[in-house]
Amino acid sequence: MKAIAVIPKKQNSVHLVEMEKPKLDEIKDGRGVLVEVLRVGACGTDREINNGEYGVAPEGFDFLVLGHENFGRVVEGGENVKELQKGDFVVATVRRPRGSSIYDKIGEQDFTTDDKYYERGISRIHGYMAEFYVESADFLIKIPPAIAEIAVLLEPLSIIEKGLKQAGDIQERLKIWHPKTAAVLGTGNVGLLTVMALRLRGYEVHGFGKQARQGYLNAELCEAIGATYDSTDDLSIADSTKNYGEYDLIFEATGYSPIIFDAMQSLNENGILILASVTGGKRTTDGVPSDVINQKFVLGNRAMVGTVNANREHFEMGVKDLALCEAMYAGWLARMLTHKVEGLENYAQVFEILNNAGEYKAIKAYFEVNKI
Ligand SMILES: [Zn+2]
Numbered sequence: 001m002k003a004i005a006v007i008p009k010k011q012n013s014v015h016l017v018e019m020e021k022p023k024l025d026e027i028k029d030g031r032g033v034l035v036e037v038l039r040v041g042a043c044g045t046d047r048e049i050n051n052g053e054y055g056v057a058p059e060g061f062d063f064l065v066l067g068h069e070n071f072g073r074v075v076e077g078g079e080n081v082k083e084l085q086k087g088d089f090v091v092a093t094v095r096r097p098r099g100s101s102i103y104d105k106i107g108e109q110d111f112t113t114d115d116k117y118y119e120r121g122i123s124r125i126h127g128y129m130a131e132f133y134v135e136s137a138d139f140l141i142k143i144p145p146a147i148a149e150i151a152v153l154l155e156p157l158s159i160i161e162k163g164l165k166q167a168g169d170i171q172e173r174l175k176i177w178h179p180k181t182a183a184v185l186g187t188g189n190v191g192l193l194t195v196m197a198l199r200l201r202g203y204e205v206h207g208f209g210k211q212a213r214q215g216y217l218n219a220e221l222c223e224a225i226g227a228t229y230d231s232t233d234d235l236s237i238a239d240s241t242k243n244y245g246e247y248d249l250i251f252e253a254t255g256y257s258p259i260i261f262d263a264m265q266s267l268n269e270n271g272i273l274i275l276a277s278v279t280g281g282k283r284t285t286d287g288v289p290s291d292v293i294n295q296k297f298v299l300g301n302r303a304m305v306g307t308v309n310a311n312r313e314h315f316e317m318g319v320k321d322l323a324l325c326e327a328m329y330a331g332w333l334a335r336m337l338t339h340k341v342e343g344l345e346n347y348a349q350v351f352e353i354l355n356n357a358g359e360y361k362a363i364k365a366y367f368e369v370n371k372i
Helices: 044-050 144-173 189-200 219-222 237-243 259-264 291-298 312-328 345-353
Strands: 002-006 014-020 032-042 069-077 091-094 132-136 142-143 183-186 204-209 228-232 247-252 266-273 303-306 340-344 365-368
Touching: 002 345, 032 091, 032 144, 032 345, 044 345, 069 132, 091 144, 091 259, 142 144, 142 312, 144 189, 144 247, 144 266, 144 303, 144 312, 183 189, 183 237, 183 259, 183 365, 189 204, 189 219, 189 247, 189 303, 189 312, 204 219, 237 247, 237 259, 247 259, 259 266, 259 291, 259 365, 266 365, 340 345
Parallel strands: 183 204, 183 247, 204 228, 247 266, 266 303, 340 365
Antiparallel strands: 002 014, 032 069, 032 132, 032 365, 069 091, 091 142
8 A cells, every 4th residue: 555654854755655554453452443544634743754853763664654634434343343333434543552651551641751652643653644554443533424524624623622621621720710712822724723612612712823814814714703813913912902801711823932921911810821832943032021920820820731632532522523613614614624635646745735835825735545
């Protein structure tokens, strides 16, 4: 079968490989499921791995098959797979509990304290940019046929679901918390999915991006589900509170770390700031008003939390939100799927779009490996 791989840490090494089709018995206890890949999303993580910034090959291989944002169809299952049938649509989770930390041992590997990650398509396990994969049914999420067209968005959405779940759990410290307004910083595909998830929860949502509003599809999508959009070139987050009030919840997804200090000053009393950007650089920030920020956090009982990866429960929450979004804002999610590339052999096209997302006005580029 065909697959798309990189040589980890080698710049621009993306290439097509020919591999053996995986077999059910690679998974023990009769829990294996063979899945035909239908769609695979591509994102900044794939771009950064192909740039040689990170990524680790599985043991015994000098290459890593890419792909973590997946959607497929069950071909067959082992004798102990009762929950899935041939023909079912599925999305697989990404991180596996193979580390030594207590969190891995109790199946909460998204909270692992290990430095080594086991993530399909990213670190130490081959990914989903292939014609088939085999996985334990424990890591497969069943997808209702009605959301098949947009289910490739589930993996990125799962990250947001985890962040919002974390925020909700933390805010139980308050015996009563009825959040009303939220700011979402960054309106790429993660930001847009966050705007959507918060609108479904009834928040008044304000989206912020770098681009000017005019002719920016992402801004249109914010407004199409009742959120506002502002460019931070025209209106800083801190200044926006004069128009919108302080925010009960802020979700940061820009990848630009200095903005978090602005966000910390824009949070309402008892509010919570969720940080979800991975910023691998060495940027430092001068002129941070640390006394003001500290005072606000202490006197206003404000909270801030970082969040990464997602577990099975967050994917399951995401399935419900995708279905609810289709019910409330039919067709909105499909507008995020801006660039379809047919066939794994056309990988160069996907990376061309990823490397020049601004020019292509791309929100989500994805492979159609097989027809739904
Ligand atoms: Zn991704």
